[in-house]
Amino acid sequence: MSQTFAEKILAKKAGLDYTVPGQIVEIKPDVILSHDNTAPIYGLFQRMGGEKVFDPDMHAIIIDHATPAPSTKHAENHRIIREFVKEQGIKEFYDVGRGICHQILVESGLALPGEVVLGSDSHTPHAGVMGAFAAGIGRTEMASIWAIGELWLRVPESLKITVTGELGEGVTSKDLALTIIGDLKSDAAIYMSVEWHGEAIQALPLSQRATLTNLMAEMGAKNSFIPPDKKVFRFLKDRARRDYEAVYPDDDAKYIREVKYDGGSIEPVVACPHSVDNVKPLSEIRGTHIDQAFLGTCTNGRLDDLAAAAAVLEGKKIADGRRMIIIPASEAIYLAALQAGYLETFLKAGAVIESPGCGPCMGNHMGVPAVGEVSISTANRNFRGRMGTKESEVYLASPAVVAASAVAGVIESPANL
Amino acid sequence: MAEIQGKVWKYGDNVNTDVIFPGKYTYTVSEPAEMPKYALEDLDPEFAGAVQAGDVIVGGTNWGCGSSREQAVVCLSEAKLGAIIARSFARIYYRNCLNNALPAIVCPEAVDAIENGENVTIDLENGIITCQAGKFSFPPLPEAVMEIFNAGGLIPYTKKRLSESN
Numbered sequence: 001m002s003q004t005f006a007e008k009i010l011a012k013k014a015g016l017d018y019t020v021p022g023q024i025v026e027i028k029p030d031v032i033l034s035h036d037n038t039a040p041i042y043g044l045f046q047r048m049g050g051e052k053v054f055d056p057d058m059h060a061i062i063i064d065h066a067t068p069a070p071s072t073k074h075a076e077n078h079r080i081i082r083e084f085v086k087e088q089g090i091k092e093f094y095d096v097g098r099g100i101c102h103q104i105l106v107e108s109g110l111a112l113p114g115e116v117v118l119g120s121d122s123h124t125p126h127a128g129v130m131g132a133f134a135a136g137i138g139r140t141e142m143a144s145i146w147a148i149g150e151l152w153l154r155v156p157e158s159l160k161i162t163v164t165g166e167l168g169e170g171v172t173s174k175d176l177a178l179t180i181i182g183d184l185k186s187d188a189a190i191y192m193s194v195e196w197h198g199e200a201i202q203a204l205p206l207s208q209r210a211t212l213t214n215l216m217a218e219m220g221a222k223n224s225f226i227p228p229d230k231k232v233f234r235f236l237k238d239r240a241r242r243d244y245e246a247v248y249p250d251d252d253a254k255y256i257r258e259v260k261y262d263g264g265s266i267e268p269v270v271a272c273p274h275s276v277d278n279v280k281p282l283s284e285i286r287g288t289h290i291d292q293a294f295l296g297t298c299t300n301g302r303l304d305d306l307a308a309a310a311a312v313l314e315g316k317k318i319a320d321g322r323r324m325i326i327i328p329a330s331e332a333i334y335l336a337a338l339q340a341g342y343l344e345t346f347l348k349a350g351a352v353i354e355s356p357g358c359g360p361c362m363g364n365h366m367g368v369p370a371v372g373e374v375s376i377s378t379a380n381r382n383f384r385g386r387m388g389t390k391e392s393e394v395y396l397a398s399p400a401v402v403a404a405s406a407v408a409g410v411i412e413s414p415a416n417l
Numbered sequence: 418m419a420e421i422q423g424k425v426w427k428y429g430d431n432v433n434t435d436v437i438f439p440g441k442y443t444y445t446v447s448e449p450a451e452m453p454k455y456a457l458e459d460l461d462p463e464f465a466g467a468v469q470a471g472d473v474i475v476g477g478t479n480w481g482c483g484s485s486r487e488q489a490v491v492c493l494s495e496a497k498l499g500a501i502i503a504r505s506f507a508r509i510y511y512r513n514c515l516n517n518a519l520p521a522i523v524c525p526e527a528v529d530a531i532e533n534g535e536n537v538t539i540d541l542e543n544g545i546i547t548c549q550a551g552k553f554s555f556p557p558l559p560e561a562v563m564e565i566f567n568a569g570g571l572i573p574y575t576k577k578r579l580s581e582s583n
Binding site for chain 1: 431479482487505506507508509511512513515516523556558559561562565571572574575576578579580582
């Protein structure tokens with residue numbers, strides 16, 4: 001029976017020949033991800049009568065949402081997590097400054113083709129960039145996996161996105177993902193598995209592909225998958241923690257919906273306040289005042305994102321009265337950006353560089369906007385209040401557009417600087 | 418699980434968790450038993466005072482979209498609502514329903530046929546909804562999820578499984 005990626009991998013994990021959408025299976029995930037919410041999940045785990053976790057080697061725990069601790073309350077939360085990790089013998093623990101959880105899973109070879117990753121974070125679908133089945137779950141569910149090692153999953157319907165041709169000059173995977181979310185709208189993929197196919201996707205480097213799987217959470221997706229190819233296998237060569245076996249959809253698998261895009265037709269776009277599907281061409285939004293530019297996050301804080309921004313900022317200055325915050329998505333990216341000279345470019349341009357983590361993305365700290373201010377950001381969400389105050393506006397764009405806007409003081413295309 | 422029988426409360430598409438359980442109560446009302454008082458407050462002010470054990474909500478597409486707050490399910494499961502039948506559910510809402518032992522049934526044909534205020538019967542084990550317009554079937558919940566239901570939700574279920582394995 002022909003199957004989509006989701007149908008096939010869930011069948012494999014459940015020990016079945018095949019599955020169909022709507023079917024419920026019980027599976028043991030290969031990797032379970034939790035971050036700063038590890039401490040409250042621990043509380044739920046204890047309410048269930050949990051003492052020792054089912055398997056400490058399933059866990060990947062990364063402190064990233066508020067790091068280094070912005071308050072004593074946050075620091076206490078971190079302390080509980082460190083104690084928990086030590087007491088349970090969990091090896092894959094990444095303390096403050098190591099990076100953002102989704103980036104760490106990929107970089108550390110923990111998210112592998114043909115494996116199942118469940119995370120108590122809504123952007124867990126990110127790990128689908130490596131060919132894993134990766135989905136976000138709730139805290140109670142995570143606590144239950146800690147206790148009994150497995151969870152029920154509903155086999156999702158699948159949406160197939162095919163992108164032919166290639167993206168044009170100055171067009172990034174961020175523009176592609178935002179264009180599609182703008183067209184299909186934010187409820188288009190609820191409870192679905194979103195598969196990416198076509199030569200325009202294969203041509204993208206892994207870092208740009210990750211922006212696609214990451215952003216599918218904003219269309220309601222359960223998971224998102226890019227068929228792993230040589231680029232993935234090469235990347236994993238000295239990183240993969242275990243042997244793995246990739247799973248691919250059948251050519252004649254049945255999808256609930258198929259959409260096709262010509263990569264060459266995509267142009268730079270901006271997601272405007274206050275929803276990710278409120279997408280407009282950059283050419284229409286140019287000239288909009290900004291107070292702050294933020295480059296970073298799991299969506300666009302990787303090395304080639306920093307390189308794109310450095311190319312724009314080289315020899316230029318952030319506009320008067322504006323500020324730019326830059327946060328590499330991991331320690332490894334930070335070091336590589338240092339060695340490549342990007343950090344010097346950023347500092348000379350007047351930008352502020354902060355330690356790896358989520359930063360101001362969800363309004364915790366490290367550069368939240370004031371009431372009435374406007375931000376342009378490389379993140380994945382621009383909901384009202386997302387960056388800390390309901391009385392501020394957030395625009396989402398690619399790294400080069402964010403950097404160009406910091407220089408111009410208004411939303412601007414790098415081509416017009 | 419016995420048959421579910423009750424009166425229908427029918428609503429439309431894209432009913433979000435803000436109107437099911439208003440955000441302003443999320444940090445002030447923390448006792449599950451207190452939550453039914455505020456259920457559907459911003460959608461149907463009459464609901465909370467009149468809902469009876471076993472009643473059934475019938476919704477359109479994307480029931481429970483928006484914030485993932487679990488209170489939007491608990492305010493209904495604590496009210497002993499019998500089930501929610503909808504064309505589709507927002508993913509996390511659907512999971513929260515099953516994990517709180519509140520049947521969430523996807524059955525577009527039944528949604529079309531059922532009238533507001535009529536009485537319906539649901540046979541969960543065999544997957545049959547009976548209403549004035551006739552009988553409609555839906556895929557019954559598999560054993561794994563039925564066990565969570567019968568235990569009263571995921572917390573008691575996990576607790577039970579842990580104590581059995583020790």
